[in-house]
Amino acid sequence: xxxxxxxxxxLAALLALGACQRGAPPATAKPRVALxxxxxxxxxxxxxxxxATAAAEKxxxxxxxxxxxxxxxxxxxxxxxxxxxxxxxxxLLVTPSGxxxxxxxxxxxxxxxxxxxxxxxxxxxxxxxxxGIKTVTFVGSDNLEGGRLAGQQMVQxxxxxAKVAVLExxxxxxxxxSRLKGFKEAIAKSPGIAIVASQPANWERDLGxxxxxxxxxxxxxxxxxxxxxxxxxxxxxxxxAVAGKLGRIKVIGFDAVDDARKAIASGAMVASVAQFPGxxxxxxxxxxxRILKNETVPDDQRVRIELVTAATLAPPAAGAARP
Amino acid sequence: xxxxSLKRQGRELGTLGGLLALGLLxxxxxxxxxxxxxxxxxMEQTSINAVIAVGMTFVILSGGIDLSVGSLxxxxxxxxxxxxxxxxxxxxxxxxxxxxxxxxxxxxxxxVTLGRLPPFIATLGMMSVARGAALLFTDGRPVSGFDAxxxxxxxxxxxxxxxxxxxxxxxxxxxxxxxxxxxxxxYVYAIGGNEEASRLSGVPVRFHKTMVYALxxxxxxxxxxxxxxxxxxxxxxxxxMYELDAIxxxxxxGTSLLGGQGRVSGTLIGALIMGVLxxxxxxxxxxxxxxxxxxxxxxxxxxxxxxxxKTGERR
Numbered sequence: 001x002x003x004x005x006x007x008x009x010x011l012a013a014l015l016a017l018g019a020c021q022r023g024a025p026p027a028t029a030k031p032r033v034a035l036x037x038x039x040x041x042x043x044x045x046x047x048x049x050x051x052a053t054a055a056a057e058k059x060x061x062x063x064x065x066x067x068x069x070x071x072x073x074x075x076x077x078x079x080x081x082x083x084x085x086x087x088x089x090x091x092l093l094v095t096p097s098g099x100x101x102x103x104x105x106x107x108x109x110x111x112x113x114x115x116x117x118x119x120x121x122x123x124x125x126x127x128x129x130x131x132g133i134k135t136v137t138f139v140g141s142d143n144l145e146g147g148r149l150a151g152q153q154m155v156q157x158x159x160x161x162a163k164v165a166v167l168e169x170x171x172x173x174x175x176x177x178s179r180l181k182g183f184k185e186a187i188a189k190s191p192g193i194a195i196v197a198s199q200p201a202n203w204e205r206d207l208g209x210x211x212x213x214x215x216x217x218x219x220x221x222x223x224x225x226x227x228x229x230x231x232x233x234x235x236x237x238x239x240x241a242v243a244g245k246l247g248r249i250k251v252i253g254f255d256a257v258d259d260a261r262k263a264i265a266s267g268a269m270v271a272s273v274a275q276f277p278g279x280x281x282x283x284x285x286x287x288x289x290r291i292l293k294n295e296t297v298p299d300d301q302r303v304r305i306e307l308v309t310a311a312t313l314a315p316p317a318a319g320a321a322r323p
Numbered sequence: 324x325x326x327x328s329l330k331r332q333g334r335e336l337g338t339l340g341g342l343l344a345l346g347l348l349x350x351x352x353x354x355x356x357x358x359x360x361x362x363x364x365x366m367e368q369t370s371i372n373a374v375i376a377v378g379m380t381f382v383i384l385s386g387g388i389d390l391s392v393g394s395l396x397x398x399x400x401x402x403x404x405x406x407x408x409x410x411x412x413x414x415x416x417x418x419x420x421x422x423x424x425x426x427x428x429x430x431x432x433x434x435v436t437l438g439r440l441p442p443f444i445a446t447l448g449m450m451s452v453a454r455g456a457a458l459l460f461t462d463g464r465p466v467s468g469f470d471a472x473x474x475x476x477x478x479x480x481x482x483x484x485x486x487x488x489x490x491x492x493x494x495x496x497x498x499x500x501x502x503x504x505x506x507x508x509x510y511v512y513a514i515g516g517n518e519e520a521s522r523l524s525g526v527p528v529r530f531h532k533t534m535v536y537a538l539x540x541x542x543x544x545x546x547x548x549x550x551x552x553x554x555x556x557x558x559x560x561x562x563x564m565y566e567l568d569a570i571x572x573x574x575x576x577g578t579s580l581l582g583g584q585g586r587v588s589g590t591l592i593g594a595l596i597m598g599v600l601x602x603x604x605x606x607x608x609x610x611x612x613x614x615x616x617x618x619x620x621x622x623x624x625x626x627x628x629x630x631x632x633k634t635g636e637r638r
Binding site: 040064065066067068069072073074075078080082083084086087088098100101103126127130131171172200 | 353355358360361364368371462463464465467468477478550553554555556558560561563564601602605606608610611612615
């Protein structure tokens with residue numbers, strides 16, 4: 001009795017899903033390629049998925065997209081990669097949840113002879129060398145250069161004199177570390193710019209709010225913010241609004257998400273560095289297609305980045321040439 | 324064989340039947356499921372949750388709950404990893420990690436028994452304290468890169484079987500013996516069944532309850548060792564929400580959240596059902612969002628049928 005009931009639940013749920021799934025795979029003899037994202041609950045990765053899906057259609061590839069529930073869950077990402085390796089996908093495209101932690105999973109793909117393309121976040125070179133893993137290509141933004149763009153903009157908007165607060169990403173993430181490094185390089189030439197506080201706010205909006213509010217308590221003289229992503233920048237903007245200093249504290253973010261673009265247009269933020277995740281998805285899938293045709297691909301492919309300010313936001317609204 | 328034990332067997336067979344049916348279904352749906360390499364892969368992936376869930380089963384059997392296990396995985400992991408980086412021999416580092424988990428568990432237990440805190444509150448506090456301690460200890464950064472001998476805890480194979488699977492089986496064998504053959508085990512059931520009656524009949528309730536939480540901390544430390552070796556890295560943010568997976572495995576396996584009823588073998592099957600489901604949904608290429616829906620439905624479904632059957636029995 002119990003047996004039947006329990007089984008029924010599992011069967012019903014899975015059969016329903018199995019039925020939903022049935023349509024796609026048998027109809028196609030297209031080579032199957034997998035894209036493993038950090039998560040699917042952020043606009044950045046959804047854009048990346050869209051770019052990849054569109055490219056896969058053009059290239060005649062069957063693209064499976066999988067992601068862990070939470071961006072920080074490195075073990076879940078490893079499980080997904082292990083499971084996909086079992087299905088014998090022809091190529092694996094991965095946005096590593098952890099630069100070092102992804103290495104054992106890539107080693108398993110290597111052992112199964114599946115070519116690996118890395119997107120967005122680089123694999124730690126030392127860990128990769130130690131494990132002897134091979135990836136075919138890296139597709140991503142040049143975060144160091146993006147950080148420099150942000151730093152140069154900081155120098156420009158503050159006239160070379162500022163007390164800066166920095167909101168960092170999750171410690172140990174290559175992306176955040178590179179952005180901050182580029183930013184520091186760019187402001188190093190301006191002795192009038194000093195970083196008075198620098199703390200991680202884990203990429204999150206609400207943490208950005210709290211951390212910046214606390215920084216402002218300790219350092220009321222802060223008159224500029226560099227946040228390693230827009231979510232934290234937008235959190236800081238809210239805290240600045242609460243403190244009644246909107247417009248007086250210059251905020252620069254990273255990613256140029258829609259909310260940040262609105263904040264820049266309204267003057268609450270001065271700039272953000274735009275990445276093009278859709279482009280990354282497209283380039284990665286095209287690379288996979290070339291790998292399957294035994295063509296060579298460059299081992300490092302950088303997708304364009306650009307600074308978004310109130311000035312650059314105006315032209316597209318005026319109907320300028322932008323795709 | 325008594326009626327009660329027959330019923331227990333039935334419950335267990337039911338869970339096992341669910342797992343087998345799931346396996347049959349996946350075998351029918353995809354050629355990639357029923358292969359030796361995939362089955363070993365699933366068992367290896369399940370091992371971390373399964374080991375944590377053993378401790379959770381003891382705690383839940385005693386009528387409590389342990390929300391701190393995920394954070395203890397992180398804290399034990401970074402302690403162990405830092406010890407290794409400081410040059411400690413592997414057994415010493417392992418011991419340091421295990422003792423960290425056990426000590427925090429002991430604190431949980433003492434807060435519950437001596438402090439008379441509800442287990443939910445005591446372990447909720449520990450969940451936050453241990454997470455914060457792990458972050459403080461490492462400055463928020465992962466501690467990574469270990470030599471091959473430590474990593475063999477996860478990467479090693481004995482006659483094709485991955486070491487984490489062997490560790491899991493050993494833990495379950497010991498836990499099963501402890502629960503069924505020792506006084507400690509009988510007391511855990513007794514306390515979970517009726518704490519007041521146990522106390523009145525002379526069971527040292529406080530001592531045994533405290534030990535149950537220490538045990539849960541200890542196996543969390545063991546899970547941390549496997550996880551750290553598997554990822555070649557100990558993250559202070561590791562193990563988030565693992566407590567919920569462990570609770571899910573325990574209840575799918577038929578242990579009553581009210582305490583006093585359940586077996587570790589059920590928990591092992593419960594953990595395997597979750598692992599096989601996730602694996603199968605990945606193999607089928609089903610959307611990640613739908614996967615969460617399915618796993619949630621299975622948890623609720625399993626317990627719902629249990630409770631419906633119990634209502635049926637009472638009539």
